[in-house]
Amino acid sequence: KLVDNVADLPSDSFDFVVVGGGAAGNVIANRLSEKPRLLRVVLEAGISNVDVLGAIVPFFCSRSVPYDWNYTTVPQAGLNGQIVTYPRKYRGRILGGSSSINCLVYSRGSSEDFDRWAELSGDPGWSWDSLQPYIRKFDPAVHGFNGLLGVGLAGYFHPFDQRVFNAVDELSAEFPYNVDYNSGTHQLGIGWTQATIRGGERSSSATAYLAPHFLQRPNLHVLINAQVTRVLQTESLAFRAVEFATDAKSPRHRITARKEVILSAGSVGTPHILMHSGIGNASALSRVGIAPLHDLPSVGQNLSDHTFLGNQWQLREWNATRTGPLVDTTITQVGWLRIPDNSSIFQQFPDPAAGPHTAHYELLFTNGLIRPPTPPTGNFMGIGTAVVAPVSRGSITLNSSDPFASPLIDPALLSSDFDLFVMREAVKSVQRFVAARAWDGYIIASLINGTTDAELDAYIRSESSSEYHPVGTAAMSPWGARYGVVDPDLRVKGLTGLRVVDASVLPIVPAAHTQAAVYIFAERAADLIKAAWA
Ligand SMILES: Cc1cc2nc3c(=O)[nH]c(=O)nc-3n(C[C@H](O)[C@H](O)[C@H](O)COP(=O)(O)OP(=O)(O)OC[C@H]3O[C@@H](n4cnc5c(N)ncnc54)[C@H](O)[C@@H]3O)c2cc1C
Numbered sequence: 001k002l003v004d005n006v007a008d009l010p011s012d013s014f015d016f017v018v019v020g021g022g023a024a025g026n027v028i029a030n031r032l033s034e035k036p037r038l039l040r041v042v043l044e045a046g047i048s049n050v051d052v053l054g055a056i057v058p059f060f061c062s063r064s065v066p067y068d069w070n071y072t073t074v075p076q077a078g079l080n081g082q083i084v085t086y087p088r089k090y091r092g093r094i095l096g097g098s099s100s101i102n103c104l105v106y107s108r109g110s111s112e113d114f115d116r117w118a119e120l121s122g123d124p125g126w127s128w129d130s131l132q133p134y135i136r137k138f139d140p141a142v143h144g145f146n147g148l149l150g151v152g153l154a155g156y157f158h159p160f161d162q163r164v165f166n167a168v169d170e171l172s173a174e175f176p177y178n179v180d181y182n183s184g185t186h187q188l189g190i191g192w193t194q195a196t197i198r199g200g201e202r203s204s205s206a207t208a209y210l211a212p213h214f215l216q217r218p219n220l221h222v223l224i225n226a227q228v229t230r231v232l233q234t235e236s237l238a239f240r241a242v243e244f245a246t247d248a249k250s251p252r253h254r255i256t257a258r259k260e261v262i263l264s265a266g267s268v269g270t271p272h273i274l275m276h277s278g279i280g281n282a283s284a285l286s287r288v289g290i291a292p293l294h295d296l297p298s299v300g301q302n303l304s305d306h307t308f309l310g311n312q313w314q315l316r317e318w319n320a321t322r323t324g325p326l327v328d329t330t331i332t333q334v335g336w337l338r339i340p341d342n343s344s345i346f347q348q349f350p351d352p353a354a355g356p357h358t359a360h361y362e363l364l365f366t367n368g369l370i371r372p373p374t375p376p377t378g379n380f381m382g383i384g385t386a387v388v389a390p391v392s393r394g395s396i397t398l399n400s401s402d403p404f405a406s407p408l409i410d411p412a413l414l415s416s417d418f419d420l421f422v423m424r425e426a427v428k429s430v431q432r433f434v435a436a437r438a439w440d441g442y443i444i445a446s447l448i449n450g451t452t453d454a455e456l457d458a459y460i461r462s463e464s465s466s467e468y469h470p471v472g473t474a475a476m477s478p479w480g481a482r483y484g485v486v487d488p489d490l491r492v493k494g495l496t497g498l499r500v501v502d503a504s505v506l507p508i509v510p511a512a513h514t515q516a517a518v519y520i521f522a523e524r525a526a527d528l529i530k531a532a533w534a
Pocket residue numbers: 019020021022023024025043044045046089090091092093094095096097098099101102103104105106107226227228229264265266267269270273467468469470501502503504512513514515516518
């Protein structure tokens with residue numbers, strides 16, 4: 001049952017309490033409620049997704065939305081000190097979380113990304129091969145048909161698409177066609193976007209995992225407009241209670257979990273809650289007036305994100321036949337590419353990609369403007385470039401003991417010379433792509449400002465932002481490791497009753513948009529939790 005008033009909950013004690021109804025949280029809620037005896041509640045700070053047009057029509061992902069967390073980053077040195085629009089519509093404050101507002105691109109990354117996570121956590125259960133039962137829940141060779149989440153291909157054909165593939169045909173040595181970049185073993189090349197869309201509508205964790213028939217389960221309760229401020233210590237090393245409120249001025253409520261609290265508040269929300277609960281770097285917490293209860297210095301550190309740059313071109317004509325395009329996301333094709341193995345940058349840096357078959361950068365093709373400001377007239381196309389094997393690492397920290405104050409978000413975009421090098425190479429590669437004959441008579445002017453490396457670097461630093469793919473702020477590490485936040489079973493290190501299941505546990509961002517990995521991790525995590533309480 002979905003309720004927005006705490007008085008409508010049947011109890012203040014549940015078997016499981018899930019914090020955050022986003023991509024991961026709703027998978028956990030759905031899968032755990034398959035066991036009728038166990039009572040669970042999801043506490044979600046945001047609103048319901050039902051009848052919210054912006055969260056239904058795929059194309060509207062290009063709009064900024066009023067139901068966001070309204071966060072801003074700290075000034076980014078790598079972006080000329082700018083405070084980028086990292087969170088303009090970042091972290092959906094709505095049921096489904098970011099899966100209700102994201103750009104719907106469904107990309108798993110390469111098998112090497114998953115195998116690296118298995119190695120970093122010391123648990124082979126997180127490898128590509130071991131996760132196949134969960135991966136194929138979505139998609140029979142590499143895709144299944146019985147998953148709850150809808151994943152499909154474009155439902156509307158733009159003439160623009162034909163030009164992209166004509167250019168791919170023409171320049172296939174550098175930009176090969178890839179029929180399915182989600183196969184795991186063959187990520188590289190350009191192909192049709194696979195997107196979380198079913199029947200022309202967005203498929204999110206809310207529409208898929210909290211569909212009305214699931215919400216009718218008597219043991220599943222979802223409370224919206226409930227922002228969790230802290231998890232509370234219930235015994236010496238156990239955290240099995242949560243405190244929450246509608247907003248800063250409302251009374252705080254408390255709910256306890258007989259078995260576990262599962263934090264699924266995302267890469268910003270989860271470390272934010274942990275630190276306000278006294279779980280984090282003890283001296284940093286003391287400095288802002290929070291009593292440290294469990295010293296875990298890695299909380300909020302190791303933020304790994306993709307830098308994004310919207311490259312644009314002005315076009316000669318506008319396509320008059322554009323009925324039906326709202327059924328697609330704004331990104332019609334994506335490409336996954338590597339810089340050459342003999343690039344000079346490898347004299348300074350070891351290759352940060354998960355392996356030799358994993359991309360360094362991504363291309364995102366858009367039939368229209370990618371970023372503001374919108375010029376008064378003219379027709380445009382864009383090819384976004386993103387650094388998807390970044391070296392830069394940032395953090396989430398606090399400068400206030402008020403849980404309703406925003407945390408300090410520092411994705412440290414382009415703080416590594418490797419990332420700048422890759423972005424520059426990516427921009428040069430899209431310039432070669434649009435030089436194909438396929439674009440003759442179509443493009444009037446490039447809006448990329450610069451030709452020399454120094455000019456391109458200035459353009460990159462002034463125009464880049466985040467691709468909104470932060471991970472790693474509550475990263476998993478091997479059992480017994482003195483770093484990391486959660487063990488490979490995703491329980492918070494050194495504590496009982498508290499687990500994290502969301503993007504924050506991924507130790508390194510995959511060379512992919514992050515929702516697929518989050519859904520896959522959440523599916524396995526649900527089985528780990530069920531097994532622990534069988
Ligand atoms: C604008 C944007 C575009 C994106 N585009 C894509 C894309 O095209 N493809 C892709 O694969 N990925 C994309 N992503 C990333 C992807 O959506 C996320 O990686 C994924 O949703 C993360 O899942 P999560 O469960 O960790 O967090 P989320 O899905 O963000 O869920 C966290 C939930 O917790 C809630 N919450 C947070 N704090 C609290 C609290 N204190 N109390 C209660 N509830 C709380 C939030 O409201 C939210 O509902 C995009 C993200 C954004 C923001």
